[in-house]
Amino acid sequence: MSAxxxxxxxxxxxAKPKARVKKKQAPKTARKKxxxxxxSVKKVAKKSVKKSLPLAKNRVTPKEPEFxxxxxxxxxxxxxxxxxxxxxxxxxxxxxxxxxxxxGITEQYGYSEIETPIVEDAQLFKRSIGDTTDLVQKEMxxxxxxxxxxxxxxxxxxxxxxxxxxxxxxxxxPQPVKVYLAGPMFRYERPQxxxxxxxxxxxxxxxxxxxxxxxAETILIAHTILKELGIETSIQVNSVGSPEARAEYNxxxxxxxxxxxxxxxxxxxxxxxxxxxxxxxxxxxxxxSILEEAPQLIDYLDxxxxxxxxxxxxxxxxxxxxxxxxxxxxxxxxxxNRTAFELWHGDTEETRQSALGGGGRYDGLVEKLGGRETPxxxxxxxxxRIIAILRQEKTSPPKSDEPLVYLAQIGDNSKKRALKLFEQxxxxxxxxxxxxxxxxxxQQLEIANKKGAxxxxxxxxxxxxxxxxxxxxxxxxxxxxxxxxxxxKELEKRLKKA
RNA sequence: GUGGCUAUAGUUUAAUGGUAGAACAGCGGAUUGUGGUUCCGCUAGUCUGGGUUCAAUUCCCAGUAGCCACCCCA
Numbered sequence: 001m002s003a004x005x006x007x008x009x010x011x012x013x014x015a016k017p018k019a020r021v022k023k024k025q026a027p028k029t030a031r032k033k034x035x036x037x038x039x040s041v042k043k044v045a046k047k048s049v050k051k052s053l054p055l056a057k058n059r060v061t062p063k064e065p066e067f068x069x070x071x072x073x074x075x076x077x078x079x080x081x082x083x084x085x086x087x088x089x090x091x092x093x094x095x096x097x098x099x100x101x102x103x104g105i106t107e108q109y110g111y112s113e114i115e116t117p118i119v120e121d122a123q124l125f126k127r128s129i130g131d132t133t134d135l136v137q138k139e140m141x142x143x144x145x146x147x148x149x150x151x152x153x154x155x156x157x158x159x160x161x162x163x164x165x166x167x168x169x170x171x172x173x174p175q176p177v178k179v180y181l182a183g184p185m186f187r188y189e190r191p192q193x194x195x196x197x198x199x200x201x202x203x204x205x206x207x208x209x210x211x212x213x214x215x216a217e218t219i220l221i222a223h224t225i226l227k228e229l230g231i232e233t234s235i236q237v238n239s240v241g242s243p244e245a246r247a248e249y250n251x252x253x254x255x256x257x258x259x260x261x262x263x264x265x266x267x268x269x270x271x272x273x274x275x276x277x278x279x280x281x282x283x284x285x286x287x288x289s290i291l292e293e294a295p296q297l298i299d300y301l302d303x304x305x306x307x308x309x310x311x312x313x314x315x316x317x318x319x320x321x322x323x324x325x326x327x328x329x330x331x332x333x334x335x336x337n338r339t340a341f342e343l344w345h346g347d348t349e350e351t352r353q354s355a356l357g358g359g360g361r362y363d364g365l366v367e368k369l370g371g372r373e374t375p376x377x378x379x380x381x382x383x384x385r386i387i388a389i390l391r392q393e394k395t396s397p398p399k400s401d402e403p404l405v406y407l408a409q410i411g412d413n414s415k416k417r418a419l420k421l422f423e424q425x426x427x428x429x430x431x432x433x434x435x436x437x438x439x440x441x442x443q444q445l446e447i448a449n450k451k452g453a454x455x456x457x458x459x460x461x462x463x464x465x466x467x468x469x470x471x472x473x474x475x476x477x478x479x480x481x482x483x484x485x486x487x488x489k490e491l492e493k494r495l496k497k498a
Numbered sequence: 499g500u501g502g503c504u505a506u507a508g509u510u511u512a513a514u515g516g517u518a519g520a521a522c523a524g525c526g527g528a529u530u531g532u533g534g535u536u537c538c539g540c541u542a543g544u545c546u547g548g549g550u551u552c553a554a555u556u557c558c559c560a561g562u563a564g565c566c567a568c569c570c571c572a
Contacts, residue, residue, distance in 0.1 A: 079562095079563080082562085082563070082564095133570095134569075134570055134571085135570080135571080138499070138569095138570090139570075139571085156572090185572080187570090187571075187572090189499095189569090189570070189571075190499075190500095190569090190570095191563090191564080191565095192564090192565070192566075192567090193564085193565065193566085194572080195570090195571075195572080196572095199572065200572090201572060271569085278570090281570095283567095283568080331571095332570065332571065342572095355571070355572060356572070357572065358571085358572070380572065381572070382571085382572025383572085384572080385572060386572090408531095408532085410531055411531095440526090440530090440531085440532095441531050441532050441533090442529075442531085442532065442533070443525095443526095443533090444532090444533085445532055445533035445534090446532095446533050446534080447533085448533065449533045449534050450533085450534085456532090456533085458531080458532080460531060461531085462531085470531095470532095472532075472533095474533075474534090477532085477533085479532085
């Protein structure tokens with residue numbers, strides 16, 4: 001009823017542009033009154049009658065929900081889970097750009113890709129990252145599966161890689177083993193910009209070398225990847241020494257802090273009771289000013305650690321990398337020892353999500369997970385954060401300058417021909433694109449233009465009869481008729497020139 | 499997990515205690531076979547649930563989500 005009214009008013013207003021005033025109101029009221037079946041429904045109905053008749057046998061008649069006016073409003077749509085987002089088509093060029101650059105550089109340094117499962121035994125992370133860390137205590141997705149096994153979604157990449165190293169006896173491979181991993185990580189945190197519950201990291205790890213060169217190499221790789229993407233970073237380095245040195249420093253720091261009897265200190269001591277070192281990273285200005293006078297962890301390093309650290313720095317100097325000694329870099333995961341570093345966007349305060357990546361040495365981890373004593377180091381980059389900066393700085397991925405050819409078709413017959421031709425050209429390596437769903441030539445050329453095609457191949461009724469096609473130069477608009485058999489040759493000739 | 503700010507078409511955004519308007523994008527047309535310009539038309543929206551009110555998209559509360567700070571981290 002209202003549908004008819006609506007249609008009537010619409011067609012009439014289309015036929016006669018006179019009815020201006022009426023036009024404005026009629027459809028609106030009609031729309032308001034009831035969610036009328038949409039025009040698209042009509043169209044579908046018409047089409048399916050016309051087209052499905054001859055082929056009725058083979059055709060599964062579409063189920064009918066289309067005839068119900070869709071009432072999307074009342075149903076709660078299912079949305080993505082909090083903190084987890086889609087990576088849409090338009091995002092892909094950034095992702096691919098990043099991955100190409102990151103993988104390319106890393107592979108040049110002799111690393112190979114590894115993939116480990118997203119789900120692991122929860123124990124793996126508790127043992128490696130540390131049972132008392134925030135990451136494990138409150139941020140890990142952890143649950144029983146149907147068989148009652150306690151499993152977890154990986155919150156970081158290193159543990160899984162080390163597990164794989166031990167499990168597959170990689171100590172029998174030439175050492176060090178150098179790998180990289182790109183993939184999703186999961187942490188149950190409160191989302192914020194640059195912080196998601198599912199996010200992606202690019203991990204680079206070296207297992208089986210104690211050499212400070214490897215520390216420097218990984219830092220260099222991290223820095224180079226970002227530089228190659230046009231992101232200026234500052235490298236913040238520190239050494240957290242050996243567990244023994246840290247324990248001793250812990251005591252010293254505690255006694256020092258206790259001489260300051262302010263409320264802030266008391267609160268901070270409470271807050272960081274589990275891992276006092278993290279207090280160094282506190283953002284409280286009062287705490288920070290107190291810490292200025294505090295003893296430094298570096299002064300408590302044993303000789304080996306100190307020598308190692310100095311050597312790392314010498315390498316960085318040699319490479320002319322812009323690093324800053326930052327005693328506040330204390331990584332949140334228990335397994336780090338000696339070198340710890342982060343990469344910041346800009347060299348200012350760490351405020352906001354400016355850390356684009358971080359890493360360091362974890363010499364004890366392999367052993368902790370049941371392997372032999374194996375020194376190792378590595379880092380991870382936060383892909384979302386890096387891409388966010390690329391976006392914000394309006395850096396766009398390099399455009400592929402591959403010339404494209406758009407295949408346009410007019411009429412049903414030429415559509416059939418076009419599909420075949422499309423496959424033929426594609427298999428010959430011609431970079432052909434098209435949109436067979438479109439009918440009008442105008443639209444197709446518009447798309448060709450938007451996609452930046454150099455040439456358009458046009459197949460129409462006339463050409464079908466003559467056994468020819470048109471090749472249109474999209475820049476000049478010059479068209480030539482070409483015999484169908486010669487199409488490949490002609491295109492190749494033109495593409496070479498372009 | 500704690501505190502604060504925000505929520506309008508696919509996107510960016512306007513307005514209002516009584517009818518929600520634009521731009522971009524999409525689709526179609528002017529040109530039934532010719533794009534990058536123009537003109538015209540169409541599609542599409544007040545996050546969810548309660549409350550106050552004759553009337554709520556607007557005011558209040560809660561939920562949810564996003565953002566910001568803390569926590570923490572990439």
